[in-house]
Amino acid sequence: MNRTILVVDDEPRTREGISKTLEQWAQYSIEVISASTGRDAIKIVSERPIDILITDIRMPEMTGLEVIQLLAEMDVKPIVLIMSAYSDFHYAQEAIRHGVINYLLKPIRKKELIEAVERAIAKKEDQEQGQRLTKVIDLQLLEQADFNNERYEPAIEKALRYIDDHIKEKVSLQDVANAVHLNGSYFSTLFKEEVGINFSEYVTRKRIQSAKHLLLQSDMPISLIAEEVGYQTQKYFNKIFKEYEGVTPGYYRKTYK
Structure with a gap:
């Protein structure tokens, strides 16, 4: 390189x-x-x-x-x-x-x-x-979740679809639990057992994966991408993205696009 x-x-x-x-x-x-x-x-x-x-x-x-x-x-x-x-x-x-x-x-x-x-x-x-390893683990966890979709409890299958459909919105554990008609505490435990990572971690990884796709496949401004994947401010989106990817969204786009 x-x-x-x-x-x-x-x-x-x-x-x-x-x-x-x-x-x-x-x-x-x-x-x-x-x-x-x-x-x-x-x-x-x-x-x-x-x-x-x-x-x-x-x-x-x-x-x-x-x-x-x-x-x-x-x-x-x-x-x-x-x-x-x-x-x-x-x-x-x-x-x-x-x-x-x-x-x-x-x-x-x-x-x-x-x-x-x-x-x-x-x-x-x-x-x-190290960054590539993080990306591989990140992608594998999400792909595993999608791949295993048919083997999940029906409530978890429905929950994953709900998260995908509402990724632009503020998605709370209780909102999803209500959507699948489960008690919040029970849903949290079941989600971790079925998917392998906890609810908030899954949602964050899903947002980051969606953001990475938009960064590489579109010319959307980063501020709009932040909104598109559910973050109210670009500053907070930049912070979370940097924590997971090791680089800022702008640097990621310049380097990998």
Whole structure:
């Protein structure tokens, strides 16, 4: 899989040197793009997925740490490498606190740079493997529920159909229990026994699966997708989606569509 690395440094010589070193090392199997300011970096990351960010720690207007903090607020978290001409342990501590995996002191030797990028790529692959595993488990649970549909108690079959038909609405356990004419407590227990996951978990996974389908198969704005799958605000939808998928809806669409 091709990777995209963003190099951010206000010093043209350093920026160009790192880019050239990485392109030659990877034989252009990775895309290296660059920015001279933190603000330019934020703009780039908001427009396209970035796998690895290599940023100077001290820059005019916006520091590397401020860039990382803004990206975290945007729920965008590339693997980050910090570089600096200052051998200051305080900066290293602060960088590590923000999830930076390596702190490189200038001037950076080519071997040191390449080894750091190799570790960053490995970490990115581990993250993606974990996300893929989550997606597989998520999909298997829902497919299993659908596959087993004919073997469920009639009340649970009816409940699953009700959830599908009302996914855009606020679906509570008691609403569904009433629809299938069961006591709420008994229905909750029966649902968990039959489906394998509890009611609220099933509804959330169903909403996320529906959202993923719409993200990839339509051009609907994310705010409308949130409403379509039963979330009243995009902010809350983004939060839940990120918890289950590891990335924001916007990042998911850009990456997988």
